[in-house]
Amino acid sequence: MTSDSRPKYFLAIAADPPHRPELQTSALGLAQALNLIKAKVGEPKSELLLAVTPDRLELRVLFGEADLVGGNPVYIDFSTIDTTSPAGRSLDMPLLKAVGIKKGNSHRPAVFDCTAGFGEDAWLLASHGCKVWAAERHDVIRFMLEDTVLRSESTHKQIAKRIQVLPSDARNWMYKCRGADAIVLDPMFPLGRKAKERKPMRVLRLLAGDDNDAPAVLDAALAAGVHRVCVKRPLKAPVIANEKRPAPDVVYKGKAVRFDVYLNN
Numbered sequence: 001m002t003s004d005s006r007p008k009y010f011l012a013i014a015a016d017p018p019h020r021p022e023l024q025t026s027a028l029g030l031a032q033a034l035n036l037i038k039a040k041v042g043e044p045k046s047e048l049l050l051a052v053t054p055d056r057l058e059l060r061v062l063f064g065e066a067d068l069v070g071g072n073p074v075y076i077d078f079s080t081i082d083t084t085s086p087a088g089r090s091l092d093m094p095l096l097k098a099v100g101i102k103k104g105n106s107h108r109p110a111v112f113d114c115t116a117g118f119g120e121d122a123w124l125l126a127s128h129g130c131k132v133w134a135a136e137r138h139d140v141i142r143f144m145l146e147d148t149v150l151r152s153e154s155t156h157k158q159i160a161k162r163i164q165v166l167p168s169d170a171r172n173w174m175y176k177c178r179g180a181d182a183i184v185l186d187p188m189f190p191l192g193r194k195a196k197e198r199k200p201m202r203v204l205r206l207l208a209g210d211d212n213d214a215p216a217v218l219d220a221a222l223a224a225g226v227h228r229v230c231v232k233r234p235l236k237a238p239v240i241a242n243e244k245r246p247a248p249d250v251v252y253k254g255k256a257v258r259f260d261v262y263l264n265n
């Protein structure tokens, strides 16, 4: 299932460099799994290209919106997420507070991330010791995430092993989160922020759309019986509408985003 606002772009897949047989084999396997046309690098036929390179899966924007990303590929790079400096280890981060991590308490909640995307929140949570189930319903994004988590096992085994990527809509997995202490929802922010959106997020939006069904996903999350449901929002955006829970119980604010937290039982 995907958000119905999801735009349709012609996406193909290619191995780069093309002369590496193992990349060609991976590209063929992925083309079949994702039902994509297998292309050659340099063929200007598709609007988006999923390139299978020796180091990663990367998305190349080949049509007018290439300006969005300055012609650069978009890929997941967990090494850009600060998890080691004093700021990166700080338990004051709103996401960590939202899921219930407390200073002086070694308990680390198990978290069901219903909107995994490029996995930044999942990686941050896992680097702080949380077990994370990360659902992503867009298959291309999910494969990019799975691939990066798998590759990260060679350098950050303990963190990578805490993340389990789940396919399809998070609502299909709500039963799985019975062992979770917290659910995290980070649907695409309202479009007004597009000018300020980071480049990877713009490309994510090209693929995944605007997540206009977020109220229904919140509804399902609130009904799942998990203690904390945490919704990431732009600082000044309205809450996601919910008749039964019109306002969150707690709000944790950061510089640009906030987490609306709904507490159960």
Ligand SMILES: C[S@@+](CC[C@H](N)C(=O)[O-])C[C@H]1O[C@@H](n2cnc3c(N)ncnc32)[C@H](O)[C@@H]1O
Pocket: 114, 115, 116, 117, 118, 119, 120, 121, 122, 135, 136, 137, 138, 141, 168, 169, 170, 171, 186, 187, 188, 189, 204, 208, 211, 217
């Ligand atoms: C704003 S991005 C999330 C970014 C992510 N928190 C991160 O740190 O990289 C939203 C993502 O959630 C996915 N998504 C939205 N609703 C979903 C649902 N109900 N089930 C699974 N994935 C969902 C979209 O496909 C998109 O990739």
